[in-house]
Amino acid sequence: MDRIKILIVDDEPSLRQVIKAYLEKNEYCVYEAESGKGALQMFKNLKLSLIILDLMLPDISGEEVCQTIRRTSEVPILMLTAKSSEDDLVYGLQIGADDYLVKPFSPRELMARVMSLLRRTKNSENTDRGKTMSFNKSFLSIDPERYEVKLGGTAVSLTPIEFKLLEILAKYPKRVFGRSELVNLIQGDDFEGMDRTIDVHIKNIRQKIGDDPKTPTFIATVYGIGYKFQVDSDE
Incomplete structure (x- = not known):
């Protein structure tokens, strides 16, 4: 069985050493890069399961590294x-x-x-997640089994969290989900993040599926509470 490959990208050797020690203790295969260029080269050559990325790098910024990776990968x-x-x-x-x-x-x-990110990715890849859902005369389709979203027949690239968020909303049309509830469903009960992260992911999803937040077709904001998917499936 192949070991899980994780890349640490940080220009602080001492921090990389500490992170690497903990990861290897859990039997992960760990690679290191101290620059943005080095990170992108390793990303190109390795089949990575996770990237730990510092945003303050000496050459290419972490932001640029992240954006470059996102053009071709959902790692x-x-x-x-x-x-x-x-x-x-x-x-x-x-x-x-x-x-x-x-x-x-x-x-x-x-x-x-x-472990939370890896668990979520593994569940997405290995679980029988059900049949394809289609909406608005099949203009939007969500295939949980293939982990694929299409808009007008064209594939839409979503991050793992964006896909899971869209999938949860679409499975229960008209149901209102609170932000805290969505955080727990996606990240787990032990996650201590901001509810506003859900707003950011919803904004990203809307941009990718062409959903105008002022007059949304698919994802509606329920002010003071959260969000709901407001279109019934075609079936």
Whole structure:
């Protein structure tokens, strides 16, 4: 059985060493890169299961690395940042990160986030998740088995979290989900993040499926509560 491959991208050798030690203790296969260019080269050559990416890199910024990877891959990305403002964290999610950790952080918290992302990806790949759902005369289709979304017959690239969020909403049309409920369904009960991260992921999904937030076709905002998928399936 192939070991899970994780890439650490950070220009601080001491931090990489600590993270690597904890990951290898859990029998993960760990690779390291100290620059954005090195990270992109390893991403190109390796079949990675997860990337731990610092945003402050000496050459190419972590933001650019994340955006470049997202053009061709849905590999989970755990963002590391020294910037603790909510706007900075929201921006990281907007450009394609799946989760974030603010420095300094405990190795235990890091491992919890890593295991959560890997577990979610494994469940997405290995579970029989049901038949394709289609909406608006098949203009939008969601195939849980193939992990595929199409809009007007054209494939739409969603991150793992975006896909799961869209899938949950679409499975229960007209049901209103609170932000905290969606956070727990997607990240798990042990996740201590901002409810606003859901708003960011919804915004990204809407942009990708052409859903105008002012007059949405698919995802409606229920002010003060959360969101609902407002279109019944074609069946």
